[in-house]
Amino acid sequence: MTEVRAYEPVIGIEIHVQLRTRTKMFCSCENRFGAEPNTLTCPVCLAHPGTLPVTNAEAVHLALMIGMAFGCEVPERSIFHRKNYFYPDSPKGYQISQYDHPLAVRGRLGDVRIHRVHMEEDAAKLVHAGSSGRIHGAERSVVDFNRAGTPLVEIVTEPDLRSAAQAAEFGRLLQATLRRMGVSDVNMEEGSLRMDANVSIRPAGEATLGTKTELKNMNSFRFLERGITAEIERQEAILHADGQIEQETLHFDPRSGSLTSLRSKEEAHDYRYFPEPDLVPIAPTPEMLERARSALPELPAERAERFERDLGVPAAAARMLAFRAELGDLLEAALAADGADARALANWVTNEVAARIGDSDPGDTRLEPAALAALVGMVEAGDVPRSAAKDVLGVLVDEGGDPREIVASRGLGAAGSDELAEIVDRAIAGNADAVEKIRAGNDKAIGAVVGAVMREAKGRADGGEVQRMIRERIGS
Amino acid sequence: MSRELLELSAAEAARRVRAGDLSASELFEFWRGRAEGDETGSYLWVADAPGDEPESGPLGGVPVAVKDLFCVEGVPSAAGSRILEGYRPPYTATAVSRLREAGAPVLGKTNQDEFAMGSSTENSGFGPVRNPWDPERVPGGSSGGSAAAVAAGTAPWSIGTDTGGSIRQPASLCGIVGLKPTYGAVSRNGMIAFASSLDQCGPFGRTVEDVALLASVLVGRDPCDSTSLDHPEGIALPSAERLDGVRLGVWGLGEEGLEPGVAEQVRRALGLAEELGASTEEIALPHAGHAISAYYVIAPAEASANLARYDGVRYGKRTEADELLDMYELTRHDHFGEEVRRRIMIGTYALSSGYYEAYYGTAQKVRTRIVEDFRAAFENVDLVVTPTSPTVAFKLGERTSDPLAMYLSDYYTTPMSLAGIPAVSIPCGLSEGLPVGLQVVGPAFAESRILDAAHALERAIGFEGVPRT
Numbered sequence: 022m023t024e025v026r027a028y029e030p031v032i033g034i035e036i037h038v039q040l041r042t043r044t045k046m047f048c049s050c051e052n053r054f055g056a057e058p059n060t061l062t063c064p065v066c067l068a069h070p071g072t073l074p075v076t077n078a079e080a081v082h083l084a085l086m087i088g089m090a091f092g093c094e095v096p097e098r099s100i101f102h103r104k105n106y107f108y109p110d111s112p113k114g115y116q117i118s119q120y121d122h123p124l125a126v127r128g129r130l131g132d133v134r135i136h137r138v139h140m141e142e143d144a145a146k147l148v149h150a151g152s153s154g155r156i157h158g159a160e161r162s163v164v165d166f167n168r169a170g171t172p173l174v175e176i177v178t179e180p181d182l183r184s185a186a187q188a189a190e191f192g193r194l195l196q197a198t199l200r201r202m203g204v205s206d207v208n209m210e211e212g213s214l215r216m217d218a219n220v221s222i223r224p225a226g227e228a229t230l231g232t233k234t235e236l237k238n239m240n241s242f243r244f245l246e247r248g249i250t251a252e253i254e255r256q257e258a259i260l261h262a263d264g265q266i267e268q269e270t271l272h273f274d275p276r277s278g279s280l281t282s283l284r285s286k287e288e289a290h291d292y293r294y295f296p297e298p299d300l301v302p303i304a305p306t307p308e309m310l311e312r313a314r315s316a317l318p319e320l321p322a323e324r325a326e327r328f329e330r331d332l333g334v335p336a337a338a339a340r341m342l343a344f345r346a347e348l349g350d351l352l353e354a355a356l357a358a359d360g361a362d363a364r365a366l367a368n369w370v371t372n373e374v375a376a377r378i379g380d381s382d383p384g385d386t387r388l389e390p391a392a393l394a395a396l397v398g399m400v401e402a403g404d405v406p407r408s409a410a411k412d413v414l415g416v417l418v419d420e421g422g423d424p425r426e427i428v429a430s431r432g433l434g435a436a437g438s439d440e441l442a443e444i445v446d447r448a449i450a451g452n453a454d455a456v457e458k459i460r461a462g463n464d465k466a467i468g469a470v471v472g473a474v475m476r477e478a479k480g481r482a483d484g485g486e487v488q489r490m491i492r493e494r495i496g497s
Numbered sequence: 498m499s500r501e502l503l504e505l506s507a508a509e510a511a512r513r514v515r516a517g518d519l520s521a522s523e524l525f526e527f528w529r530g531r532a533e534g535d536e537t538g539s540y541l542w543v544a545d546a547p548g549d550e551p552e553s554g555p556l557g558g559v560p561v562a563v564k565d566l567f568c569v570e571g572v573p574s575a576a577g578s579r580i581l582e583g584y585r586p587p588y589t590a591t592a593v594s595r596l597r598e599a600g601a602p603v604l605g606k607t608n609q610d611e612f613a614m615g616s617s618t619e620n621s622g623f624g625p626v627r628n629p630w631d632p633e634r635v636p637g638g639s640s641g642g643s644a645a646a647v648a649a650g651t652a653p654w655s656i657g658t659d660t661g662g663s664i665r666q667p668a669s670l671c672g673i674v675g676l677k678p679t680y681g682a683v684s685r686n687g688m689i690a691f692a693s694s695l696d697q698c699g700p701f702g703r704t705v706e707d708v709a710l711l712a713s714v715l716v717g718r719d720p721c722d723s724t725s726l727d728h729p730e731g732i733a734l735p736s737a738e739r740l741d742g743v744r745l746g747v748w749g750l751g752e753e754g755l756e757p758g759v760a761e762q763v764r765r766a767l768g769l770a771e772e773l774g775a776s777t778e779e780i781a782l783p784h785a786g787h788a789i790s791a792y793y794v795i796a797p798a799e800a801s802a803n804l805a806r807y808d809g810v811r812y813g814k815r816t817e818a819d820e821l822l823d824m825y826e827l828t829r830h831d832h833f834g835e836e837v838r839r840r841i842m843i844g845t846y847a848l849s850s851g852y853y854e855a856y857y858g859t860a861q862k863v864r865t866r867i868v869e870d871f872r873a874a875f876e877n878v879d880l881v882v883t884p885t886s887p888t889v890a891f892k893l894g895e896r897t898s899d900p901l902a903m904y905l906s907d908y909y910t911t912p913m914s915l916a917g918i919p920a921v922s923i924p925c926g927l928s929e930g931l932p933v934g935l936q937v938v939g940p941a942f943a944e945s946r947i948l949d950a951a952h953a954l955e956r957a958i959g960f961e962g963v964p965r966t
């Protein structure tokens with residue numbers, strides 16, 4: 022009988038982030054996505070003879086902010102290297118990157134340690150005409166140099182992640198953090214945020230790492246999770262069959278769910294890194310560091326913690342409010358209006374408001390934070406039943422307005438206690454069978470009586486309150 | 498009139514134009530005619546007309562010949578390479594712009610070793626340059642065209658580049674003055690790169706004053722070149738006639754490969770220096786003898802990356818092929834010359850995984866030692882003097898089959914390149930009827946001091962240039 026061993030995945034992530042700067046990394050071309058091909062170019066980013074790179078100070082500032090957001094150490098000097106390779110997306114025949122002296126080292130985001138943060142330039146974009154979609158066998162390949170020289174920051178984590186889901190969750194935290202900082206568009210579809218994963222597995226409880234493979238360029242968190250899951254399963258199957266994991270670079274096809282090898286260890290490039298002689302080292306001054314530090318907003322991880330700690334918001338809701346900064350902003354603005362309890366408001370924002378607006382920004386709707394606070398306050402006070410309040414929220418989102426006026430004009434206010442008591446009495450009288458069953462211990466029968474009350478009250482009553490009144494009257 | 502224009506120094510011509518005694522357009526036409534009549538192979542392109550350079554500028558309308566590797570907008574700029582044949586840059590090098598803003602129109606583009614790789618200009622993709630002193634001999638290199646043009650009187654002055662001696666050695670072999678400034682003193686923007694940490698632009702002239710005048714407008718920080726620096730003192734026109742109290746450190750006169758005739762002329766110049774009040778002493782630069790070895794690792798390593806952009810994709814020559822890799826290989830095989838291919842191979846090898854430390858790493862350590870050697874030397878002496886080239890001009894074809902013999906031409910010039918310090922070569926006499934160069938070297942940014950010393954020596958030596966026709 023084969024022994025089936027339990028394996029533990031060990032995952033590290035490499036993230037490429039395009040910085041949101043005015044100009045490119047080493048020239049003064051505009052840095053913008055979506056322009057007509059080859060309109061944002063100059064002799065420098067086309068690598069004309071004799072041109073020289075000049076480091077973009079704004080890019081250094083944003084990269085320092087990223088390093089500081091992770092609490093990294095920033096060495097006194099970091100230097101650029103040339104990473105040599107021939108390909109049409111590399112106009113100089115080398116990429117200017119950082120190698121053994123990166124901008125920032127040893128940080129942390131959430132539970133994950135950050136190994137390093139370094140700066141580099143993006144490559145041009147290749148488009149291959151033909152069925153293969155790859156350069157090999159293409160009828161024609163064209164190059165768009167608009168992207169060449171776009172400032173990039175590469176973030177490398179330590180192999181601290183232990184599951185595909187955890188990796189995706191880390192990705193979302195990172196995206197929310199960078200978005201909050203305003204340093205990047207972090208748009209995975211447009212490629213301003215790109216993720217690679219290094220995956221290995223080892224027998225549970227062992228300390229040594231297994232052979233890792235690299236999953237390239239997953240363009241959504243869902244694909245990242247599915248790709249890692251598929252790779253873990255593939256590696257487990259190999260080890261269960263007493264095989265060996267090959268060190269290789271893999272591509273995950275989200276349509277077929279399959280993994281294909283891009284290159285093996287033997288085919289690995291020798292990039293012949295050497296210090297870039299056209300640039301001087303980056304030596305951040307205390308002023309530069311202070312400027313980067315003071316430009317940092319409150320980051321999602323801190324904000325979630327604050328919501329949980331200071332407002333008593335449950336952890337999951339706090340994280341959602343922090344990851345989607347616009348929801349957190351709505352909550353804080355509504356709290357400032359002083360109309361409702363923080364927990365109740367947070368509950369409404371993360372459930373009802375989020376369900377109503379989907380992925381859009383509440384700032385783009387007619388919903389005023391003070392109106393939301395007033396509405397939630399009315400629900401808490403029992404002035405409007407919850408179900409009716411959801412309809413009012415719909416009106417606030419679509420049209421805006423004062424929730425009190427909406428409730429009054431549409432007759433949605435909770436029925437008064439005398440009125441409600443009369444309705445309850447009539448319902449008990451009119452449902453004698455059900456009342457008999459309740460008294461006999463069939464608790465479910467109460468539904469018929471509640472239903473009768475709710476019908477007559479036309480939704481202006483709270484179901485829980487109605488149940489309480491019925492039980493009180495029939496003494497069950 | 499034309500005889501008189503030919504004899505005038507460039508600085509004197511500039512003074513006369515600025516004073517209104519000489520017409521800038523006549524001057525340009527005169528030099529254009531000389532350049533068109535060149536028989537040494539110095540020119541790859543000659544300008545039709547000047548631009549709108551201000552005659553009132555310090556260079557007073559005196560046209561300047563420019564080494565091919567300086568990009569000039571719309572003008573053929575191929576760095577002596579077939580792979581860039583027909584390439585016309587969309588922008589102009591900072592050094593050229595500074596000359597033009599100071600009043601010097603571009604006279605033409607001068608021939609050179611392909612991508613500045615060579616010591617004889619025989620590696621040009623467009624044919625060799627001949628030494629005006631003897632057409633059977635090389636002018637030196639890589640800036641052979643810029644040197645030969647000035648020596649032959651087809652240009653009043655010129656600029657070139659020096660990576661391991663490419664200004665000083667051809668100046669020496671052609672009997673003119675050539676200055677390699679401190680690394681970083683002149684912008685490299687628009688200079689087609691050979692080895693970025695070593696390349697430096699500098700002037701050629703018939704007199705030390707001409708060279709100083711050109712250098713004074715070339716230097717200065719350029720926002721387009723991160724490695725450029727503001728010259729702390731600027732460059733003054735030389736005026737010294739004496740060398741009283743100047744301590745000269747003499748290096749390299751005992752070397753085996755040094756021609757006796759060259760050593761003799763250098764010794765004679767040192768005797769004149771003493772008569773002018775200088776003291777001389779032999780000094781040791783313990784690691785300078787290894788400079789050639791370090792240089793021929795570092796320069797090819799950087800070149801292997803700098804020349805990767807000539808891939809047939811965006812500009813320049815392309816050999817068509819069905820597959821990308823074939824296109825790369827054929828393009829680079831067909832359109833690079835043999836020496837360029839050799840150095841790309843050497844540099845690629847030196848940077849390869851497993852060899853990097855042994856070659857590139859060791860070479861960088863040697864470089865650091867050489868920097869320290871000079872620093873120590875300048876604690877005891879004011880300037881260092883050496884022969885510029887171990888030999889006088891050699892014959893065309895004599896060393897082309899022996900790259901190592903060719904590389905040894907740079908024995909006396911590579912230490913200063915690796916140290917990034919300024920050095921000027923001035924003619925100090927003849928050996929076997931051919932010019933001998935004396936190299937005067939100073940600490941970083943000491944251009945004014947070495948030019949002053951060179952100026953005083955120039956007067957004492959009284960070198961007569963090549964007979965002009």
